[in-house]
Amino acid sequence: IQMTQSPSSLSASVGDRVTISCRASQTISTSLNWYQHKPGNAPKLLIYGASTLQGGVPSRFGGSGSGTDFTLTITSLQPEDVATYYCQQSYTIPYTFGQGAKLEIK
Amino acid sequence: QVQLQESGPGLVKPSETLSLTCSVSGGSMSNYYWSWIRQPPGKGLEWIGHIYSSGTTSYNPSLKSRVTISVDTSSNQFSLKLTSVNTADTAVYYCATDRIYFQHWGQGTLVTVSS
Numbered sequence: 054i055q056m057t058q059s060p061s062s063l064s065a066s067v068g069d070r071v072t073i074s075c076r077a078s079q080t081i082s083t084s085l086n087w088y089q090h091k092p093g094n095a096p097k098l099l100i101y102g103a104s105t106l107q108g109g110v111p112s113r114f115g116g117s118g119s120g121t122d123f124t125l126t127i128t129s130l131q132p133e134d135v136a137t138y139y140c141q142q143s144y145t146i147p148y149t150f151g152q153g154a155k156l157e158i159k
Numbered sequence: 160q161v162q163l164q165e166s167g168p169g170l171v172k173p174s175e176t177l178s179l180t181c182s183v184s185g186g187s188m189s190n191y192y193w194s195w196i197r198q199p200p201g202k203g204l205e206w207i208g209h210i211y212s213s214g215t216t217s218y219n220p221s222l223k224s225r226v227t228i229s230v231d232t233s234s235n236q237f238s239l240k241l242t243s244v245n246t247a248d249t250a251v252y253y254c255a256t257d258r259i260y261f262q263h264w265g266q267g268t269l270v271t272v273s274s
Contacts, residue, residue, distance in 0.1 A: 147218075
Protein backbone atom coordinates (compact mmCIF):
# COMPACT_ATOMS: atom_id res chain seq x y z
CA ILE A 54 0.00 0.00 0.00
CA GLN A 55 1.44 3.36 -1.04
CA MET A 56 1.10 6.28 1.36
CA THR A 57 1.23 9.82 0.00
CA GLN A 58 1.56 12.87 2.24
CA SER A 59 0.84 16.48 1.39
CA PRO A 60 2.34 18.92 1.51
CA SER A 61 5.93 17.61 1.56
CA SER A 62 7.01 20.75 3.36
CA LEU A 63 5.25 23.64 5.03
CA SER A 64 6.00 26.74 7.01
CA ALA A 65 3.68 28.28 9.59
CA SER A 66 3.74 30.81 12.42
CA VAL A 67 3.64 30.07 16.12
CA GLY A 68 0.02 29.73 17.16
CA ASP A 69 -1.21 28.73 13.69
CA ARG A 70 -3.40 25.73 13.00
CA VAL A 71 -1.50 23.24 10.83
CA THR A 72 -2.87 20.30 8.88
CA ILE A 73 -0.96 17.53 7.14
CA SER A 74 -2.73 15.06 4.89
CA CYS A 75 -2.02 11.42 4.21
CA ARG A 76 -3.68 9.35 1.50
CA ALA A 77 -3.53 5.58 1.13
CA SER A 78 -3.56 3.89 -2.28
CA GLN A 79 -6.32 1.57 -1.02
CA THR A 80 -8.65 1.52 1.94
CA ILE A 81 -6.98 0.88 5.29
CA SER A 82 -9.93 1.44 7.64
CA THR A 83 -8.43 3.35 10.59
CA SER A 84 -5.09 1.52 10.58
CA LEU A 85 -3.08 4.71 10.36
CA ASN A 86 -0.40 6.02 12.69
CA TRP A 87 1.47 9.33 12.90
CA TYR A 88 5.06 9.97 14.00
CA GLN A 89 7.13 13.07 14.73
CA HIS A 90 10.79 12.86 13.78
CA LYS A 91 13.39 15.40 14.86
CA PRO A 92 16.96 15.21 13.47
CA GLY A 93 19.24 13.04 15.56
CA ASN A 94 16.34 11.54 17.50
CA ALA A 95 14.24 8.45 17.13
CA PRO A 96 10.78 8.93 15.65
CA LYS A 97 8.08 9.49 18.27
CA LEU A 98 4.61 7.96 18.09
CA LEU A 99 1.97 10.69 18.23
CA ILE A 100 -1.28 9.03 17.18
CA TYR A 101 -2.39 5.47 16.49
CA GLY A 102 -5.57 4.03 15.08
CA ALA A 103 -6.04 7.26 13.11
CA SER A 104 -7.25 9.28 16.10
CA THR A 105 -6.01 7.93 19.44
CA LEU A 106 -3.46 10.20 21.09
CA GLN A 107 -0.44 8.39 22.48
CA GLY A 108 0.08 8.98 26.20
CA GLY A 109 2.15 12.06 26.99
CA VAL A 110 1.55 13.72 23.62
CA PRO A 111 0.21 17.29 23.92
CA SER A 112 -3.50 17.67 23.25
CA ARG A 113 -2.82 20.21 20.47
CA PHE A 114 -2.10 17.18 18.26
CA GLY A 115 -5.07 15.41 16.75
CA GLY A 116 -5.79 12.87 14.04
CA SER A 117 -8.82 12.08 11.94
CA GLY A 118 -9.92 10.11 8.93
CA SER A 119 -10.76 6.63 7.77
CA GLY A 120 -10.65 4.62 4.56
CA THR A 121 -8.06 6.32 2.39
CA ASP A 122 -7.85 9.91 3.64
CA PHE A 123 -6.34 11.02 6.93
CA THR A 124 -5.31 14.27 8.59
CA LEU A 125 -2.89 15.26 11.32
CA THR A 126 -3.79 18.59 12.92
CA ILE A 127 -1.78 20.78 15.24
CA THR A 128 -4.22 23.30 16.69
CA SER A 129 -1.68 25.86 17.91
CA LEU A 130 1.82 25.45 16.51
CA GLN A 131 4.66 25.65 19.02
CA PRO A 132 8.39 26.12 18.28
CA GLU A 133 9.14 22.62 19.55
CA ASP A 134 6.86 21.15 16.87
CA VAL A 135 9.48 21.76 14.17
CA ALA A 136 10.05 18.27 12.79
CA THR A 137 9.23 15.91 9.96
CA TYR A 138 5.92 14.10 10.32
CA TYR A 139 5.28 10.64 8.89
CA CYS A 140 2.12 8.63 8.48
CA GLN A 141 2.29 4.82 8.51
CA GLN A 142 -0.30 2.22 7.57
CA SER A 143 -0.63 -0.86 9.74
CA TYR A 144 -3.46 -2.45 7.74
CA THR A 145 -1.29 -4.97 5.95
CA ILE A 146 2.28 -6.15 5.72
CA PRO A 147 4.58 -4.71 4.54
CA TYR A 148 3.92 -1.72 6.77
CA THR A 149 4.57 1.41 4.75
CA PHE A 150 5.27 5.04 5.57
CA GLY A 151 4.49 8.25 3.77
CA GLN A 152 7.41 10.24 2.39
CA GLY A 153 7.23 12.75 5.22
CA ALA A 154 6.10 16.35 5.71
CA LYS A 155 8.76 18.77 6.94
CA LEU A 156 7.29 21.47 9.19
CA GLU A 157 9.14 24.72 9.84
CA ILE A 158 8.39 27.93 11.71
CA LYS A 159 8.03 31.16 9.75
CA GLN B 160 9.33 1.82 30.26
CA VAL B 161 10.82 -0.36 27.53
CA GLN B 162 14.17 0.82 26.20
CA LEU B 163 15.93 -0.40 23.09
CA GLN B 164 19.54 0.00 21.97
CA GLU B 165 21.02 -0.96 18.63
CA SER B 166 24.61 -2.14 18.33
CA GLY B 167 26.87 -3.33 15.53
CA PRO B 168 29.50 -2.22 13.03
CA GLY B 169 29.11 1.23 11.56
CA LEU B 170 30.94 0.34 8.35
CA VAL B 171 30.30 -2.65 6.10
CA LYS B 172 31.96 -3.44 2.79
CA PRO B 173 29.88 -3.97 -0.36
CA SER B 174 28.75 -7.58 -0.88
CA GLU B 175 29.28 -8.39 2.81
CA THR B 176 26.69 -8.98 5.53
CA LEU B 177 25.30 -6.28 7.78
CA SER B 178 24.66 -7.56 11.32
CA LEU B 179 22.94 -5.57 14.06
CA THR B 180 21.62 -6.44 17.50
CA CYS B 181 18.88 -4.72 19.49
CA SER B 182 19.06 -5.04 23.28
CA VAL B 183 15.77 -4.67 25.12
CA SER B 184 15.47 -3.53 28.72
CA GLY B 185 12.65 -2.53 31.04
CA GLY B 186 10.24 -5.21 29.97
CA SER B 187 9.72 -8.74 28.75
CA MET B 188 10.08 -9.67 25.09
CA SER B 189 7.37 -12.29 25.38
CA ASN B 190 4.13 -11.95 23.41
CA TYR B 191 5.25 -8.95 21.38
CA TYR B 192 6.48 -8.23 17.88
CA TRP B 193 9.86 -6.57 17.37
CA SER B 194 10.69 -4.63 14.23
CA TRP B 195 13.62 -3.26 12.27
CA ILE B 196 13.16 0.00 10.36
CA ARG B 197 15.69 2.01 8.38
CA GLN B 198 16.11 5.50 6.96
CA PRO B 199 18.61 6.16 4.15
CA PRO B 200 20.21 9.62 4.26
CA GLY B 201 17.75 12.26 3.11
CA LYS B 202 14.98 9.73 2.56
CA GLY B 203 11.96 8.38 4.39
CA LEU B 204 11.38 5.43 6.68
CA GLU B 205 11.29 1.84 5.43
CA TRP B 206 10.02 -1.12 7.43
CA ILE B 207 12.43 -4.05 7.06
CA GLY B 208 10.58 -6.76 8.95
CA HIS B 209 9.57 -8.07 12.34
CA ILE B 210 9.72 -11.09 14.57
CA TYR B 211 7.31 -12.37 17.20
CA SER B 212 8.72 -13.56 20.50
CA SER B 213 8.01 -17.13 19.39
CA GLY B 214 10.27 -16.64 16.36
CA THR B 215 7.67 -16.11 13.62
CA THR B 216 8.89 -13.57 11.09
CA SER B 217 7.56 -11.33 8.34
CA TYR B 218 9.73 -9.37 5.94
CA ASN B 219 9.35 -6.56 3.46
CA PRO B 220 9.23 -8.22 0.03
CA SER B 221 11.69 -5.62 -1.26
CA LEU B 222 14.36 -7.08 1.05
CA LYS B 223 13.04 -10.56 1.78
CA SER B 224 15.70 -12.48 -0.16
CA ARG B 225 18.49 -10.83 1.86
CA VAL B 226 17.04 -10.40 5.36
CA THR B 227 17.01 -12.61 8.43
CA ILE B 228 15.64 -11.48 11.80
CA SER B 229 16.16 -13.67 14.85
CA VAL B 230 15.31 -13.40 18.54
CA ASP B 231 16.89 -14.57 21.77
CA THR B 232 14.35 -13.88 24.50
CA SER B 233 16.63 -15.33 27.19
CA SER B 234 19.13 -12.57 26.43
CA ASN B 235 16.46 -9.93 25.73
CA GLN B 236 17.86 -9.34 22.26
CA PHE B 237 16.81 -9.59 18.64
CA SER B 238 19.02 -9.31 15.59
CA LEU B 239 19.09 -8.29 11.94
CA LYS B 240 21.22 -9.77 9.19
CA LEU B 241 21.22 -8.25 5.71
CA THR B 242 23.34 -10.04 3.14
CA SER B 243 25.01 -8.83 -0.06
CA VAL B 244 24.82 -5.19 0.93
CA ASN B 245 25.41 -2.31 -1.47
CA THR B 246 25.58 1.46 -1.12
CA ALA B 247 21.78 1.68 -1.21
CA ASP B 248 21.74 -0.08 2.15
CA THR B 249 23.52 2.84 3.81
CA ALA B 250 21.03 4.08 6.39
CA VAL B 251 20.22 4.71 10.01
CA TYR B 252 18.82 1.44 11.32
CA TYR B 253 16.26 1.49 14.13
CA CYS B 254 14.79 -1.27 16.22
CA ALA B 255 11.32 -0.76 17.64
CA THR B 256 8.50 -2.40 19.53
CA ASP B 257 5.74 -3.39 17.16
CA ARG B 258 2.07 -3.45 18.16
CA ILE B 259 1.21 -2.55 14.53
CA TYR B 260 2.31 0.89 15.62
CA PHE B 261 5.87 1.57 16.73
CA GLN B 262 5.69 2.84 20.29
CA HIS B 263 9.26 2.49 21.53
CA TRP B 264 12.34 3.03 19.37
CA GLY B 265 16.06 2.71 19.77
CA GLN B 266 18.18 5.79 19.09
CA GLY B 267 19.26 4.35 15.76
CA THR B 268 22.66 3.40 14.41
CA LEU B 269 24.19 4.62 11.17
CA VAL B 270 25.53 1.87 8.96
CA THR B 271 27.60 2.95 5.99
CA VAL B 272 28.30 0.58 3.11
CA SER B 273 31.62 1.49 1.59
CA SER B 274 34.85 -0.13 0.54
